[in-house]
Amino acid sequence: MSIYLDNAATTFPKPENVYIEMDRVIRTVGVSPSRGGYRQSLDASRILFETRESLATLLGVADSSRLIITHSATESLNLAVKGFLKPGDHVVTTTMEHNSLARPLHEMSHAGVDLTWASGDSDGYVSVDAILKALTPATRLVAMTHCSNVTGAINPAEEIGAVLKERGITFLLDASQSAGSIPLDIDKMNVDILAAPGHKGIYGPQGTGFLYIVEGLELKPLIVGGTGGGSTEITQPLELPERFESGTHNIAGIAGLKAGADFLISTGVSAIHDLEINLVNRLIEGLLSINGIKVINSDIAKLRGSVVSFTLNGVDSSVIGYTLDRDFDISVRVGLHCAPLAHRTIGTFPEGTVRVSPGAFNTEDQIDCFIAAMKQIAAP
Ligand SMILES: Cc1ncc(COP(=O)(O)O)c(C=O)c1O
Numbered sequence: 001m002s003i004y005l006d007n008a009a010t011t012f013p014k015p016e017n018v019y020i021e022m023d024r025v026i027r028t029v030g031v032s033p034s035r036g037g038y039r040q041s042l043d044a045s046r047i048l049f050e051t052r053e054s055l056a057t058l059l060g061v062a063d064s065s066r067l068i069i070t071h072s073a074t075e076s077l078n079l080a081v082k083g084f085l086k087p088g089d090h091v092v093t094t095t096m097e098h099n100s101l102a103r104p105l106h107e108m109s110h111a112g113v114d115l116t117w118a119s120g121d122s123d124g125y126v127s128v129d130a131i132l133k134a135l136t137p138a139t140r141l142v143a144m145t146h147c148s149n150v151t152g153a154i155n156p157a158e159e160i161g162a163v164l165k166e167r168g169i170t171f172l173l174d175a176s177q178s179a180g181s182i183p184l185d186i187d188k189m190n191v192d193i194l195a196a197p198g199h200k201g202i203y204g205p206q207g208t209g210f211l212y213i214v215e216g217l218e219l220k221p222l223i224v225g226g227t228g229g230g231s232t233e234i235t236q237p238l239e240l241p242e243r244f245e246s247g248t249h250n251i252a253g254i255a256g257l258k259a260g261a262d263f264l265i266s267t268g269v270s271a272i273h274d275l276e277i278n279l280v281n282r283l284i285e286g287l288l289s290i291n292g293i294k295v296i297n298s299d300i301a302k303l304r305g306s307v308v309s310f311t312l313n314g315v316d317s318s319v320i321g322y323t324l325d326r327d328f329d330i331s332v333r334v335g336l337h338c339a340p341l342a343h344r345t346i347g348t349f350p351e352g353t354v355r356v357s358p359g360a361f362n363t364e365d366q367i368d369c370f371i372a373a374m375k376q377i378a379a380p
Helices: 016-028 039-059 073-084 099-109 128-134 157-167 251-267 269-288 317-328 340-346 364-378
Strands: 067-070 090-094 114-118 139-145 170-174 193-197 209-213 293-295 308-312 333-335 353-356
Touching: 016 251, 039 067, 039 251, 067 073, 073 099, 073 139, 073 170, 073 193, 073 209, 090 099, 090 128, 099 114, 099 139, 114 128, 128 139, 128 157, 139 157, 157 170, 251 269, 269 293, 269 308, 269 364, 308 317, 308 364, 317 333, 317 353, 317 364
Parallel strands: 090 114, 090 139, 139 170, 170 193
Antiparallel strands: 067 209, 193 209, 293 308, 308 353, 333 353
8 A cells, every 4th residue: 555655745645625626627617717708717717716715714814815826835935035025135034944935035145135044953943033133124024934844843933923023024934834734823923925835735736826915015026917807008917816816827726726725624724733743743753763763853742743854874865765665655755855954954964864744644554554664674
């Protein structure tokens, strides 16, 4: 039996309704929203609107037009960073970022933006203090991850958001590893911009993502073009969400995103979080019982998401990943997980780690099979 434990990359399988909805929509709707007055196009527009509404319910957003549908968290983060920062601005980020945020910020630092990297600790947590120390009077933005895709560390977003609000600094949160698997309240966290993929914790298909932009915040669009409305003007519309959604929508994918969000609403994000944390605790406990294994961020009392990284003394992580796949039919991710600075921070660069990330459809039995496999690999 195949065991998939790479849900931090993309969740698999998806809830049954995601498959059903995508199939239904591409067969029976299948046209562009907001591009025609005929019934089928109105059906597509309704799917788009209802998807925003479901995401808004999930995140506690009052006005769903502030949710921009994108193709990935990477696109959302690029839109936020490049659309907000101007030469002369100071921005604070952290050493725990995925390249999807680190690279656009680095690019901006070559375009006149001053960039400071606040460091995470050896488990990957970034403290409020580390962020405070990095702020200067010129800081316009703090851009950081909510949950590390390497160690699972959850950062204190609520406390950081409160500090930034007091100082009038914009807060961009990369919720790629938390949206859908940790209950989120955008208002409580004082988040101004939130980026997330649709294909991880929201259980939508690949090719979907979204960006929340707080009311009153101005961003420059990443791309401009056809929006289906305002066609008399040569200039890009100012209204949201159209301002940021040029080009034909991935309507079947978006329908899948809505089905994923609806699965979370009916199951409850807290229930999924509890299920995943139970599996994570079992996983950590099992790994710690194996000689030669070092688990990063192994204290189960700490606030964390469903990501566990470990190393095995003297064995290359890619060999472990390959053996798990070939001999045990178990899928995990190995290496640097697109976050080289995070591995430098926790001391696992350049070898990387083996990363195991349970999702809503994994079971205790599967975790036990994984531990049994690791016991064989560690003591052949
Ligand atoms: C923390 C973090 N940010 C951003 C991304 C990029 O997400 P996407 O592949 O949807 O662009 C990932 C994906 O692994 C991630 O873990």
